[in-house]
């Protein structure tokens with residue numbers, strides 16, 4: 510890959526979730542150009558095997574690199590936890606930025622507190638996430654909640670309606686929500702339902718996600734490598750492997 514300041518930053522996810530990270534990226538580097546690849550045709554990733562997620566992530570990476578991207582942001586907690594190291598090994602010259610559940614700020618800002626990590630079933634089975642939990646479980650009481658089915662609802666546009674609230678009611682029983690200090694949104698789809706989650710949980714429950722930290726890191730790495738474009742024109746191009754126009758409209762609305 511030719512290192513070129515003017516090249517776009519590539520961003521991928523299993524679907525619309527990564528747009529929550531893309532918004533943060535545009536916020537911290539408005540002059541960069543971004544090329545986003547959502548893989549909604551193959552979503553969800555979180556109920557697949559690690560090998561399947563690796564194969565799909567390689568395909569997205571390849572696609573973005575063919576279009577000249579200078580950095581790849583893996584805007585998917587599942588793919589980052591499964592295969593960021595494998596991607597780095599396969600493309601050693603390319604800077605890859607991953608995302609991880611924001612357990613660290615949640616545990617440090619709520620010492621001795623009750624914390625719920627919401628993520629996909631695959632993310633929560635991974636060694637990497639077990640190690641993350643181990644680092645912070647002396648600071649807070651951390652429980653894991655695999656949220657099977659939630660990504661499909663968000664992809665389907667149920668961001669704040671009765672369908673979503675009924676689903677959340679079954680997924681997160683009252684005893685789990687009671688006196689909860691923090692909920693960590695460990696999947697990039699979940700920030701899209703932040704307002705609904707804010708109303709669903711008790712008012713004192715704080716919500717955390719890793720999007721802003723990931724965006725800051727992506728900028729820092731571009732600067733370290735002399736690849737940032739502070740005089741650029743900016744711009745975002747969205748692509749999805751599922752050509753459904755309703756999905757494209759939802760993506761535009763999420764970016765507005």
Ligand code: DGL
Nearest residue numbers: 526553554555586587697
């Ligand atoms: N948005 C992704 C994540 O952050 C993947 C969700 C999925 O496709 O299951 O984990």
